[in-house]
Amino acid sequence: MPAWSIISKWELKRSLTKFDRKTVSLLLLALVLIFVVTYAASMAGFGLNQKIYSVASSQPELNDIISNDPRFNVEYANEPWKLLGQDTKYDIIIINDRAYLSGTEKSAAAGKALENALINYRETILSSYKSIPDSHPVWVIVHDIDRPESFELLGDVRSMDTDTRQDTEAQQDTEAQQDTENDIEAGKDSDVSPEDVSEKDEHFVHPSERFEMDQQATITLFQTQTISTPSHFSPPIPFMAILYSFLFIFPIYIIAQLYSSSMMEERTNRKCQLLLAAPLRSIDIVLGKTAPYIITLMLLVIIISTFIQQPSTIREVTTVFSMALIMLPVILLFMALSFIAAIFSRSFKELTFSMVFLSVIVSGYLFFPAMFANIHAVSAISPMTLIVNLVEGNQIDVNTYLFSTVPFYLVSLSLYGLGTSIFNEENLFSQKNLISKSLDSIEKFLEFPGGSVFTLSLVSIPFIYMLQLMFIIILFNLPLPYSILIMIFLSAFVEELAKSIGILTIIKKKLEHINLKKATLLSILAGTGFFVGEKLISVITLTPIESSLFGFVMSMGPLLLLPLMLHVSATAIVGIGLYYLGHRYYLVLLLAATFVHSFYNIYLLRGILVG
Amino acid sequence: MDKLWPGRKVLAISKKESKGLLSEKTFLLTVFIQLFIATFSVFLIFGLTTFYDPGALQDFEMQSPQVGVFGNEESEFYDILVNSDIEVTYYEDFSEAYIDFYTREIDAIIEIPYEQADGEDLIDINVYMSRSELSATLVSINLKEPLEQFEEVVREVRTQRLPGYAPLDLDIESPKDGTTIINLEFIYVALLPLLLLTPAFISGGLVIDFITEEFEKKTVGLLLVSPVSLLDIISGKVLVAVFIVPIQSLAWMILLVLNGIEINNFLSILVLVSLIATILVTIGGSISLLVKERGIAQMFYSFILILMVMISYLYVNSPLNMITRLALDSIPLIESIYWLLLYTLIAIVLLLLLINSSRKGDIADIY
Structure with a gap:
């Protein structure tokens, strides 16, 4: 029996003893109540907007209609015209068949809401009539038809000939609309010939046939609507699917909370001292303590996806497991962050703060892109988008899976690596602050066989990559030139930080004797390491969004020599500066390097920014 | 003399805890989280407005969608489409339009129906587009209004055949400027209470x-042999936790007001927030006395919190709803006092x- 599985058993037993009968029954009671109340709230329509507008009216029958909308607080007024022109509390005053607004912003919103309420009322009344051609005469039928993405029309020339980059840039705007889902198809028909068009043409030419197909298709709860009246016709935002994907995240929050508590407990009162004294490697302890939680979560995820899918065919069973496979890296990341937070925090309070902080950030990363699941290629950076796609009945291909999950895997693994390297008495039971603990873990990394500033830069790539993706999400909606400028600056900053942090550790901790030659050499190593890693990851994962403007900023196109020079020389600013000025000037030097780096990138992008 | 002591002991505990809070810079993280929520919501507002009010997109140089149509050129729907924001090209048949669709000349194909407004049958409007593209969303947004207009035209004729149906006649005065309802409701109903x-x-x-930290580190035993009681310790901690809430909320309200969001009933909102803080903190305190283990206590607390948020959806003047109503000045004074007393x-x-x-x-109970 491997050492880690014994620890796992202990951990499982110990955490189960915490749940005595009283606690379990209370927790279950709370859970049942949550389900009941959530059900009731969903029946009530999840509204927090009750009674925010007030209406005075002399029409009793109208008042009944309006008060059906929870937003309105309707009062009967005997002589409403007396209220007109006065400074009253009413947002809308109804006299006979006219509704008067008070002129405030709130009143304008109330007027709009009233209009909607009346339209809804009319829909309800009309729905009660049996004669549909008279009550709901117009129906919209949406047919989803394929066409090649614009980048497919450009073909694979891009990768072969750097000069075509110009053409690609010209196509940026349209290409932003590309969808990664069709990647497989992209491979199939990248050279589009007229014959292909007519072939597809024939396939799609008969609307009537298409209509029959639509009717035959079984309509499930999640299938996006294809037939609707004009008032129910809406753009494809997957609200339902997002609600369901939220079901996955909830247990992860709770279990991560328990996990980080258990980790922290080892540190308070030095409970872990015994384990550390035993002939165990720290990796066994960490693995043993983590495995039960990850396994529990994976089981929960499978249960939830079974609940969502209710699989009856083999294909749906595979969907259930695909969902679990998509959630695995998300679970790993949450666990890794809880682990790091538990090791770095000095108290429970600090742990709570950092856990809330990290969960909010990661949830933003997960859910915000998922809102745009159907419309933007960049949205595939979040695994939640893939879940939404699966819930809606689409297929996910391997490329897309890799694109959105590789950063999660890499970041969680390296976080576990760093955390395990400082999983020792010195760091667990001391009150060192975050920076000195991080520098300790970097020192451990550099002492490791094969550890050098070169490999450190290489390992930092997934972090940088994920951070930059996070910036994309945050800057997603800012107007264009500004978002790109901020993006350039932030990216440059984190890249310079990653490259120089190893050199800082060496100088600050006096790990090696430093002279000018050595400082230059270290800078070259760190810069080259980063460059190599950057190229590697862009080859693996950036392809799906490469042609969008943001993707272009990240990979900076196919240029080779210049970026290498840039990475090395910007790092040299910090490296050599540290040698001359000492580690106290680190932040200043870092900012200087960031500016150099940003200006280079801005220069490269000048065409897009100005034009 | 002895009567003075408890208060002083409680304050001493409070002082210790607040010092701990301030020395840990992670407290700044919570402030940062709240800032993050705020910026995040700004993006959401932006996203929502663009979805529901395509006009707002025009500042961002979105071209109006190109749509190809075929079928009945005489239909009213064709006229409505031509006069809308959509750029319409007429094609003889579907396959001709499909070639242009395939080469991205147009983003959607619409079949104009031959069925007349005064006819007997349903009028089907077939829309062909590639749903996974951004252009499909743009087309959908811009198509909604023409479709509704057309439905209106047809209904004008056809609803007359429905027995006993009389359309409601209420003329709503149009607001002076183009305020969007989504913004107001989003800010006051979702963002403000949450923040x-x-x-x-x-x-x-x-x-x-x-x-739980005191329990876990067993420092509570040390504290208890000194002349403070468990009650003093708990009160001191509860006091700090409650006290920091209105300070943060006040800062938020000032920030929002500076950003041009009008907030009425400042004082009542602060009182309400402090009351809710007291309720939540006492619940948290009771849970930790009951469970004494951090992980379980936090889990329990999250459950209770979710439960309470869900209950908020069920009645008027729940804390979340009441903040909205107070800020919008939609709640009569007497009613607000009554509910504040209830929460007290x-x-x-x-x-x-x-x-x-x-x-x-x-x-004995602690060990």
Whole structure:
């Protein structure tokens, strides 16, 4: 029996003893109540907007209609015209068949809401009539038809000939609309010939046939609507699917909370001292303590996806497991962050703060892109988008899976690596602050066989990559030139930080004797390491969004020599500066390097920014 | 003389906890989280407005969607489409339009129906587009209004055949400027209550950390041999956790007002937020006395919190709803006082329960 599985058993037993009968029954009671109340709230329509507008009216029958909308607080007024022109509390005053607004912003919103309420009322009344051609005469039928993405029309020339980059840039705007889902198809028909068009043409030419197909298709709860009246016709935002994907995240929050508590407990009162004294490697302890939680979560995820899918065919069973496979890296990341937070925090309070902080950030990363699941290629950076796609009945291909999950895997693994390297008495039971603990873990990394500033830069790539993706999400909606400028600056900053942090550790901790030659050499190593890693990851994962403007900023196109020079020389600013000025000037030097780096990138992008 | 002591001891504990909070820079993280929520919501507002009010997109140089149509050129729907924001090209048949669709000349194909407004059958409008593309969303947004207009035209004729149907006749005065309803409701119904109550949510969790830490480190035993009681310790911690809430909420409100968002009933909102903070913190305190283990206590607290948020959806003047109504000045004074008193009562009952259970607790109970 491997050492880690014994620890796992202990951990499982110990955490189960915490749940005595009283606690379990209370927790279950709370859970049942949550389900009941959530059900009731969903029946009530999840509204927090009750009674925010007030209406005075002399029409009793109208008042009944309006008060059906929870937003309105309707009062009967005997002589409403007396209220007109006065400074009253009413947002809308109804006299006979006219509704008067008070002129405030709130009143304008109330007027709009009233209009909607009346339209809804009319829909309800009309729905009660049996004669549909008279009550709901117009129906919209949406047919989803394929066409090649614009980048497919450009073909694979891009990768072969750097000069075509110009053409690609010209196509940026349209290409932003590309969808990664069709990647497989992209491979199939990248050279589009007229014959292909007519072939597809024939396939799609008969609307009537298409209509029959639509009717035959079984309509499930999640299938996006294809037939609707004009008032129910809406753009494809997957609200339902997002609600369901939220079901996955909830247990992860709770279990991560328990996990980080258990980790922290080892540190308070030095409970872990015994384990550390035993002939165990720290990796066994960490693995043993983590495995039960990850396994529990994976089981929960499978249960939830079974609940969502209710699989009856083999294909749906595979969907259930695909969902679990998509959630695995998300679970790993949450666990890794809880682990790091538990090791770095000095108290429970600090742990709570950092856990809330990290969960909010990661949830933003997960859910915000998922809102745009159907419309933007960049949205595939979040695994939640893939879940939404699966819930809606689409297929996910391997490329897309890799694109959105590789950063999660890499970041969680390296976080576990760093955390395990400082999983020792010195760091667990001391009150060192975050920076000195991080520098300790970097020192451990550099002492490791094969550890050098070169490999450190290489390992930092997934972090940088994920951070930059996070910036994309945050800057997603800012107007264009500004978002790109901020993006350039932030990216440059984190890249310079990653490259120089190893050199800082060496100088600050006096790990090696430093002279000018050595400082230059270290800078070259760190810069080259980063460059190599950057190229590697862009080859693996950036392809799906490469042609969008943001993707272009990240990979900076196919240029080779210049970026290498840039990475090395910007790092040299910090490296050599540290040698001359000492580690106290680190932040200043870092900012200087960031500016150099940003200006280079801005220069490269000048065409897009100005034009 | 002795009567003075308890208060002083409580304050000493409070002082210790607040010092701990300030020395840990992670407290700044919570402030940062709240800022993050705020910026995040700005993006959401932007996203929502663009979805519901395509006009707002025009500042961002979105071209109007190109749509190809075929079928009945004489239909009213064709006229409506031509006069809308959509650029329409007429094709002889579907396959001709499809070639242009394939080469991205147009983003959608619409079949104009031959069925007349005064006819007997359903009027089907077939729309062909590639749903996974951004252009499909743009087309959908811009198509909604023409479709509704057309439905209106047809209904004008056809609803007359429905027995006993009389359309409601209410002429709503149009607002002076183009204010969008989504913005107002989003800011006051979702954003404001969430921002103002986040500090209270966090404080409830914080007090669990304060208390369980003493249990776990067994420092509570040390404190208890000194002349402070368990009640003093708990009260001191509860006091800090409650006190920091209105300060944060006030800062938020000032920030929002500076950003041009009007907030009425400042004082009542602060009172309400403090009351909710008291309720949540006493619940957190009671849970930690009951469970004494941080992980379980936090889990329990999250469950209760979710439960309470869900209950908020069920009745008028729930804390979340009441903040909205107070800020919009939609609640009569008497009603607001009545509900504030009710929440005060709940807070007092919970406090008494907490005091009672911490009185009973002694050292034997802790180990």
